[in-house]
Amino acid sequence: MTTDLPMPRVGAGQAAAPKPMRLVLNWGRRYSLWVFNFGLACCAIEFIAASMARHDFIRLGVIPFAPGPRQADLMVVSGTVTDKMAPAVRRLYDQMPEPKYVISFGACSNSGGPYWDSYCVTKGVDQLIPVDVYVPGCPPRPEALLQGILVLQQQIAQEKLQTKSLRGRLGPYAGRRASAAEVSRPLVAPPEQTT
Amino acid sequence: MTKFLSGLAKGMATTARTMTTHAHTQQYPHVKPELPSRSRGVIALLEENCTSCMLCARECPDWCIYIDSHKETTPPTTEGGRARQHNVLDRFAIDFSLCMYCGICIEVCPFDALFWSPEFEYSTTDIRDLLQEKETLGQWMPTVPAPEPLVPELPQTEAQQLVVDVEPEDDPAAGRTTKRGAGEVPRPGTEEQP
Numbered sequence: 319m320t321t322d323l324p325m326p327r328v329g330a331g332q333a334a335a336p337k338p339m340r341l342v343l344n345w346g347r348r349y350s351l352w353v354f355n356f357g358l359a360c361c362a363i364e365f366i367a368a369s370m371a372r373h374d375f376i377r378l379g380v381i382p383f384a385p386g387p388r389q390a391d392l393m394v395v396s397g398t399v400t401d402k403m404a405p406a407v408r409r410l411y412d413q414m415p416e417p418k419y420v421i422s423f424g425a426c427s428n429s430g431g432p433y434w435d436s437y438c439v440t441k442g443v444d445q446l447i448p449v450d451v452y453v454p455g456c457p458p459r460p461e462a463l464l465q466g467i468l469v470l471q472q473q474i475a476q477e478k479l480q481t482k483s484l485r486g487r488l489g490p491y492a493g494r495r496a497s498a499a500e501v502s503r504p505l506v507a508p509p510e511q512t513t
Numbered sequence: 514m515t516k517f518l519s520g521l522a523k524g525m526a527t528t529a530r531t532m533t534t535h536a537h538t539q540q541y542p543h544v545k546p547e548l549p550s551r552s553r554g555v556i557a558l559l560e561e562n563c564t565s566c567m568l569c570a571r572e573c574p575d576w577c578i579y580i581d582s583h584k585e586t587t588p589p590t591t592e593g594g595r596a597r598q599h600n601v602l603d604r605f606a607i608d609f610s611l612c613m614y615c616g617i618c619i620e621v622c623p624f625d626a627l628f629w630s631p632e633f634e635y636s637t638t639d640i641r642d643l644l645q646e647k648e649t650l651g652q653w654m655p656t657v658p659a660p661e662p663l664v665p666e667l668p669q670t671e672a673q674q675l676v677v678d679v680e681p682e683d684d685p686a687a688g689r690t691t692k693r694g695a696g697e698v699p700r701p702g703t704e705e706q707p
Contacts, residue, residue: 428610453636454609466636
């Protein structure tokens with residue numbers, strides 16, 4: 319069984335929203351980014367440091383309490399994306415609701431970093447999902463993540479969400495047929511009791 | 514019950530203690546952080562010092578440094594002299610999406626053309642913008658902090674103690690040794706041998 323991953327689109331209200339309305343919508347989006355930490359390696363430690371009291375990115379409206387990708391607006395891929403992990407990255411990205419944003423945090427997720435000629439490392443997470451902001455560093459400072467968030471917020475403030483522009487940007491990454499098991503999974507039955 | 518109450522009291526005591534102290538949150542976008550001079554933020558290039566010797570590009574574990582150069586010939590300044598050749602740097606680029614910030618390029622540079630800068634604000638929305646050319650690398654030069662002193666400053670009392678230690682009372686070699694100033698540290702192996 320396959321399921322269609324539809325091309326991204328925006329609702330009729332968003333498409334017809336006049337400029338002041340769009341301003342308010344973008345303002346709301348940029349200051350309530352529920353973040354989903356895709357921590358894969360050591361960069362995740364710096365992400366956690368950025369979420370702690372000293373740097374505290376809740377000040378910037380980034381909320382690290384999303385229960386899962388289905389409730390998140392922003393995915394921060396921090397760490398080495400291996401080819402084995404790549405389907406999971408793609409799957410969790412597909413589960414996120416539109417509009418969604420991705421920050422690639424650190425050299426490994428930017429372009430593979432030190433592992434750029436490894437046989438098993440994805441050469442940058444942008445091969446799998448569209449990335450909005452690239453934060454350089456190995457690992458980047460927590461402040462560098464805060465600055466990446468500021469760059470993303472500026473981008474959200476200026477964006478005009480229209481179906482056409484969205485498809486132009488995300489087209490290469492979407493509109494494919496995926497197997498149902500790739501994006502959803504039925505309830506897992508408990509193992510049979512053998513007593 | 515007593516365990517619960519004592520735990521509660523302990524927790525309330527911690528709350529009361531932290532209530533009186535300031536939060537240590539750094540107000541980053543409004544207040545720039547004071548980073549130590551050893552911070553590995555970005556690599557700055559002093560273009561005048563670069564001789565395009567390619568040592569950094571060859572030693573880079575990631576191969577993320579790109580150097581293009583060509584040779585120019587300077588005519589001899591005196592009659593019958595020899596024409597000199599020197600390298601002219603055309604392109605010096607570091608791909609910061611690959612760079613692993615190991616600092617090997619900075620250490621191997623024989624002419625001190627590369628420096629660490631604590632600057633970290635160069636996130637981009639396009640991965641191609643992370644390939645920084647020599648103009649951008651040069652713009653980071655003013656942010657490079659002054660080098661640390663070679664001999665770390667000792668507390669005054671400790672320094673005086675060292676001076677007292679190395680001054681012998683009736684050593685025939687005492688005339689040859691110059692008096693050590695306060696704060697100067699004796700290198701290992703140079704102390705007077707009995």
